[in-house]
Amino acid sequence: MPEWFANLPPVVQALIRVLIFVLPVLLLVPGAIWYERRLLSWAQDRIGPNRVGNITFSRRGKYIPSFLKGKKFHLFGLIQPIADGIKLFMKEDITPTAVDRPIYFIAPALALFPAFTLGATIPWGPFTWLTPVADVNIGILWIIAVSSLGVYGVVLSGYASNNKYSLLGGLRASAQLISYELGMGMALACIVMATGSLRPTDIVAAQQEPLWGVVPALANWNIFTPYGFIAAIIFFICMVAETNRAPFDLPEAENELVAGYHTEYSSMKFAVFFMGEYAAMMVYGGILATVFFGGYHLLPVRWDWIIQQYPASNFIAGFFRDVDYWLSPLTFIFKGVLVLTAYIWLRATMPRLRYDQLMALGWKTLLPLATTNLIVVALWIVAARVYGPPVGILSAVVAFAILYGLWRGLDKAFSPPKAFLAPRSITLVNVPKPTPAPAPESEVAPSA
Amino acid sequence: METSAPLAITPELLLFGGIATAAAMAAVGVVAFNNAVRSALCLVINFFLLAFIYFTLQAETLGIIQIVVYTGAIMVLFLFVIMLLNLGGSGLLQQKGDKRMPVAIALGVVLFGLIASQLLPGLMSVTKPLAPDNFGAPQNVGRALFTQYVIPFEAVSVLLLVGIVGSILLAKRRI
The missing domain is CATH 1.20.120.1200 (NADH-ubiquinone/plastoquinone oxidoreductase chain 6, subunit NuoJ)
Incomplete structure (x- = not known):
């Protein structure tokens, strides 16, 4: 910690730490919107916003310097989000007459609140005096707690709008968020058990240990361990559900609910919901990177060990180590952008889930899988302590295979046989009903 | 006083x-x-x-x-x-x-x-x-729960399980 920073009063120090985290998130929101629109249009084989900010200077203009005449400047539509923002500001701000006023006005703020407080315990670099905002020993619980508050903005906006579609959206959101919090908490609990700490900085440090306790040159990122891989997938799915993004965007399913919980919101109040969603996406990306992808480290390589073991490689390995150290904020943002890309890719690829599919995925697949994973982690900890790390990893893989086989087998044994294209609510006309399989030739002699 | x-x-x-x-x-x-x-x-x-x-x-x-x-x-x-x-x-x-x-x-x-x-x-x-420092740290709370108060802790978990089973029985007539 530099001298001048230590001399500041603690409140000012905390304020600097908060600003240095929140401002980049705020500034990156327009970039994220542009990125999503361009990537989505690319996936859908169209062009997307590429015009705003392009300047073509006149060839014969009187006031244009000669070196600019006829020149074209492309900004790839990067100004588009600013144009969107101006449009939203200038729109008429309509407040319907029958809304529950105080709650109607508070709800957008409540939707924005978790997005910005979620990252309070996440370190974005090795600079312990700047990050995280609060290095508390309940950091992971803080993430679970704040993400569980995210439901209030959606539910209250749905209720206060006095609109049945909004209310339905709010109800869906509350059921969805509660269901997926469980899987998320379980997935994080696996990593907490493996690390032995709830502090995110400890989790990042633990991911710089030798890979599986065996390979000293590589770092033990949680994604490379069998249980961490499963937990990462569960966490990612739950994260998408928590941010109400496609394919889990049932609370705002526009073909059923107009626009869901924010139907009655216009102008800036709608923009606040929009901003909260994108900020939450980015912060969740940071959490995924911290917990599973080695935090702010660029590559899963332990440069310190390499330098110590092979002093001849000091030049190259030392260079990489310094890059790893000084570019850590950029690495962190880069990992966040990768997660953002995954979000957009999902939205471009997956159709929206049906409500019963959503509940079945959350309760019948993710939660049992996460619980199984928890048992596997416990087995791994015991085996690694008693017989050493390689046996631990092996036993984790074997235990997972056995438990997965058991679960699928039990599932198959107890679930009713699937009907062939069972009609749900639509009755098809003029389609012959599937004839039941012919009864087996009975042993009973024909009575005649 | x-x-x-x-x-x-x-x-x-x-x-x-x-x-x-x-x-x-x-x-x-x-x-x-x-x-x-x-x-x-x-x-x-x-x-x-x-x-x-x-x-x-x-x-x-x-x-x-x-x-x-x-x-x-x-x-x-x-x-x-x-x-x-x-x-x-x-x-x-x-x-x-x-x-x-x-x-x-x-x-x-x-x-x-x-x-x-x-x-x-x-x-x-x-x-x-x-309270002293680290009085309510997760490590200390967990240690207390699993040593000194392990029987009440497990009894509460059984109570919750009974609650879940009871609510399922009430909600679903046919299981």
Whole structure:
């Protein structure tokens, strides 16, 4: 910690730490919107916003310097989000007459609140005096707690709008968020058990240990361990559900609910919901990177060990180590952008889930899988302590295979046989009903 | 008893005063509002602020679990039920003039005074948290739960299981 920073009063120090985290998130929101629109249009084989900010200077203009005449400047539509923002500001701000006023006005703020407080315990670099905002020993619980508050903005906006579609959206959101919090908490609990700490900085440090306790040159990122891989997938799915993004965007399913919980919101109040969603996406990306992808480290390589073991490689390995150290904020943002890309890719690829599919995925697949994973982690900890790390990893893989086989087998044994294209609510006309399989030739002699 | 000693104003006391006042006002709001959703919201605020009182008392695990369980899960279910039942009618919770009301208020004040007279003298001299550092750290709480209090802890988990089984039995006639 530099001298001048230590001399500041603690409140000012905390304020600097908060600003240095929140401002980049705020500034990156327009970039994220542009990125999503361009990537989505690319996936859908169209062009997307590429015009705003392009300047073509006149060839014969009187006031244009000669070196600019006829020149074209492309900004790839990067100004588009600013144009969107101006449009939203200038729109008429309509407040319907029958809304529950105080709650109607508070709800957008409540939707924005978790997005910005979620990252309070996440370190974005090795600079312990700047990050995280609060290095508390309940950091992971803080993430679970704040993400569980995210439901209030959606539910209250749905209720206060006095609109049945909004209310339905709010109800869906509350059921969805509660269901997926469980899987998320379980997935994080696996990593907490493996690390032995709830502090995110400890989790990042633990991911710089030798890979599986065996390979000293590589770092033990949680994604490379069998249980961490499963937990990462569960966490990612739950994260998408928590941010109400496609394919889990049932609370705002526009073909059923107009626009869901924010139907009655216009102008800036709608923009606040929009901003909260994108900020939450980015912060969740940071959490995924911290917990599973080695935090702010660029590559899963332990440069310190390499330098110590092979002093001849000091030049190259030392260079990489310094890059790893000084570019850590950029690495962190880069990992966040990768997660953002995954979000957009999902939205471009997956159709929206049906409500019963959503509940079945959350309760019948993710939660049992996460619980199984928890048992596997416990087995791994015991085996690694008693017989050493390689046996631990092996036993984790074997235990997972056995438990997965058991679960699928039990599932198959107890679930009713699937009907062939069972009609749900639509009755098809003029389609012959599937004839039941012919009864087996009975042993009973024909009575005649 | 040195209750006459002047009360030293410490930052901890100011923080506690602010949070506790807001929490108490939210608690009054729970019973004062006629609208069920607003009452529930006041309860949310109360639970949320209670967590911060726990934080100031070095019990950070308890505080964060207060937010996760009560603010994040139970109150969402409350709101869910209120919205589903649509108790929005403002006249529904309106209380007409009741002759028993003054008696009830008087008895309530007497009860409050009795409790306060027993509790306050001991608490007046306390101006800062007395718990040692790391008193409520997750490691210490976990160790206490799994050594000293392991039987009550497991008994509570069985109780919860019984609750779940019972609710499924009630909700589903045919299993």
